[in-house]
Each structure stands twice: as C-alpha cells, then as structure tokens.
Amino acid sequence: MKDVTRRAFLRLSALGAMAAGSFGWLKSSTAPEKTDHHQTAPTPSPGGEADGTGLVHGAMPGTMPGVNGEVDHQANGFNPTDILTDFDAGTQAVLPNGQTLHEYQIAAIDKEVEVTPGVMYPAWAYNGRIPGPTLRVREGDRVRIHFSNGSPHPHTMHFHGIHPGNMDGVFELVQTGESFTYEFDAEPYGVHLYHCHASPLAKHIAKGLYGAFIIDPVDGWPTVDHEFVMVMHGFDTNFDDENEVYTVNGIPFHYMIHPIRIKTGETVRIFLVNILEFDPINSFHLHANFFNYYPTGTSRTPSEFTDMVTQMQGQRGILEFAYKYPGRYMFHAHKTEFADLGWTGLFEVEDA
Numbered sequence: 001m002k003d004v005t006r007r008a009f010l011r012l013s014a015l016g017a018m019a020a021g022s023f024g025w026l027k028s029s030t031a032p033e034k035t036d037h038h039q040t041a042p043t044p045s046p047g048g049e050a051d052g053t054g055l056v057h058g059a060m061p062g063t064m065p066g067v068n069g070e071v072d073h074q075a076n077g078f079n080p081t082d083i084l085t086d087f088d089a090g091t092q093a094v095l096p097n098g099q100t101l102h103e104y105q106i107a108a109i110d111k112e113v114e115v116t117p118g119v120m121y122p123a124w125a126y127n128g129r130i131p132g133p134t135l136r137v138r139e140g141d142r143v144r145i146h147f148s149n150g151s152p153h154p155h156t157m158h159f160h161g162i163h164p165g166n167m168d169g170v171f172e173l174v175q176t177g178e179s180f181t182y183e184f185d186a187e188p189y190g191v192h193l194y195h196c197h198a199s200p201l202a203k204h205i206a207k208g209l210y211g212a213f214i215i216d217p218v219d220g221w222p223t224v225d226h227e228f229v230m231v232m233h234g235f236d237t238n239f240d241d242e243n244e245v246y247t248v249n250g251i252p253f254h255y256m257i258h259p260i261r262i263k264t265g266e267t268v269r270i271f272l273v274n275i276l277e278f279d280p281i282n283s284f285h286l287h288a289n290f291f292n293y294y295p296t297g298t299s300r301t302p303s304e305f306t307d308m309v310t311q312m313q314g315q316r317g318i319l320e321f322a323y324k325y326p327g328r329y330m331f332h333a334h335k336t337e338f339a340d341l342g343w344t345g346l347f348e349v350e351d352a
C-alpha cells in the first residue's frame with residue numbers, strides 16, 4: 001500500500017470498515033520515512049489490515065464516528081481529558097522588583113505514542129506529552145524556562161508573544177544533551193503557543209513539539225464555570241507529509257468516548273490553538289449553539305458571534321458559550337474529512 005495516498009486511504013478505509021470494522025491499514029503501512037532514518041513506520045501486525053484495531057468510521061451509513069477500543073493512556077503518559085484543564089503555572093516566586101516569576105523545566109524527548117489503538121507513532125514531545133504542557137501566566141509576570149534536549153535531534157522552544165530576539169528560540173539551536181534558558185516578560189495577554197523552530201520546521205512541529213501558552217490579563221478574564229484548552233493537530237503516521245489522523249489534545253476521537261461533561265447554563269471558555277501541519281486550514285464547529293469568538297484573545301470585544309471558526313496554522317482564539325438545553329452535542333472540524341479521521345468530540349450537557 002505504499003503508494004496509496006491519504007485520500008485513497010479514506011476510500012479504502014470506508015470499504016475496509018464496512019468489511020472488517022477496521023482502520024488496520026494504519027498498522028500495515030510500509031511507506032518509508034522520507035527524511036529521517038531514526039523514525040520507524042508502524043510495525044505490520046500479523047492480522048494485517050483486518051485486525052480489528054484502530055479507528056472505525058462510517059462502518060454503517062448514518063452512524064457516528066468512533067474508535068474500536070482505547071489507547072493505553074498510562075503508557076502514553078498523558079490523557080486528553082486531563083490536558084483540557086491541566087494549566088501549568090510552573091514554580092512561582094516573587095522577584096526583588098516585585099514581579100512574579102514562573103519557572104519551568106521542559107525537556108524535548110523522543111517517545112513512542114499510541115495515537116489510535118495499536119498504532120504507535122514515533123513522536124518528539126515536550127515533557128513526553130502531546131500537546132506539551134499548557135503554560136499559563138499573568139501579563140507582566142517573568143517567565144523562565146529551563147529547556148533541555150534529551151532527543152537525538154537539535155530542538156528549540158519558540159514562543160509567540162513579545163520578547164527580545166535572543167529569547168525567540170530560533171537561532172540558538174539546542175543540541176542533544178544541551179540546555180538553554182528562555183526568559184522574558186509575559187505580554188501581551190491572550191492565547192498564544194510555543195513550538196520547536198528547528199529545521200525542517202514542518203517536521204519538527206508535525207512530530208509533536210508544540211503547546212499552548214496562555215497569558216491572563218492583569219485583572220483576569222471574566223469568571224466562567226469551565227476553562228478548557230484545545231490544541232488542534234494531526235499525525236502523519238506513514239511519513240508521507242499528509243496527516244492520516246486529526247484530533248485535539250493528542251488522541252483522535254478521545255472526547256467521543258469520554259465526552260466533556262457540563263451543565264446547562266454553565267459558562268465555558270475554550271482556549272483554541274491550531275498547530276496542524278501539512279493542511280493549510282483547520283476549523284472548529286460547535287453543534288446546536290453559538291459562541292463569542294475573540295481572535296488571539298487580545299481583546300475583550302468579540303469579533304463574531306458564530307458556531308464555526310477557521311484557523312490557519314499558528315492562529316488561535318478564545319471561544320465563550322453556554323448550553324441552553326441538555327443533550328449530547330458534537331464539536332468537530334467543519335473540514336469534514338478531518339472530522340471523519342478523528343477530529344470529533346462531544347459535550348454531554350446535563351440539566352443544572
């Protein structure tokens with residue numbers, strides 16, 4: 001199947017799913033790694049294409065997409081449900097000038113991640129998780145990041161925000177076994193991101209080196225009942241520079257199996273970041289509801305009251321909404337191909 005494209009996979013997998021309820025082609029890929037012999041393609045399984053593991057979608061017309069089984073979150077070392085609310089303020093201290101200091105230890109490592117059941121992906125990850133830690137500080141605070149590279153490849157941490165050029169994580173490549181300390185004042189408030197800026201850039205990002213970076217306004221955001229972070233991305237599991245699966249926060253379809261539970265009338269804020277590689281755009285569509293959208297989160301005036309937002313790579317924004325009626329509501333990329341390939345989840349809304 002090595003010359004089969006992603007779109008051909010879609011057609012094949014729809015047939016395969018009907019026949020075998022399987023996305024086992026992910027495992028049987030033999031496409032060679034293009035640019036890095038350190039990577040390994042997924043290992044063929046004895047069961048071949050019809051081994052009953054991996055994604056299932058469109059198995060029967062009219063059914064919702066889902067997964068056949070679950071990945072081993074413990075072995076992965078991270079769980080998308082936890083990542084939703086895992087805001088990391090680091091180790092805090094007060095500097096002599098009165099500024100609050102946030103210190104972080106972040107390491108880039110190579111790690112096998114089970115992205116769909118039975119499919120291992122040779123990722124590069126900050127602190128072993130995809131996305132990396134959600135760094136959250138307040139505007140005007142001091143941020144100090146002790147970055148170490150435990151990977152065989154050079155990496156950096158490039159932050160979006162306002163900071164000096166020598167703290168931009170572009171020119172100072174951090175070699176294997178070496179470290180670098182990034183330090184700057186946090187500005188402006190909003191939802192930002194960080195990612196590796198070593199070359200080839202697309203590869204270093206696609207492999208998993210990215211995360212959300214939230215700067216709260218000095219006087220805080222208006223109070224809400226729930227705050228969630230969602231980082232949109234994908235995995236190129238056969239190294240053909242196209243994504244085979246799409247998701248938010250690491251694992252395709254995770255929030256279909258584990259819906260996000262809220263109550264009617266509760267206010268929700270989502271910090272949404274798009275770092276998807278290879279595809280030019282991504283989107284977020286909320287079912288049976290509308291949200292206020294704040295591009296980059298740098299203004300308290302929403303740009304739009306909508307049920308759908310499109311982001312290019314590196315774009316991000318804040319969504320705020322509440323559900324009026326109880327029920328199960330999908331959220332997904334309105335690029336429906338991405339939705340079918342994993343970028344789909346559910347809000348489970350109960351009566352307050």
Ligand code: CU
Pocket residue numbers: 154155156196197198204209
């Ligand atoms: Cu890198």
Ligand code: CU
Pocket residue numbers: 158160195314
């Ligand atoms: Cu960037």
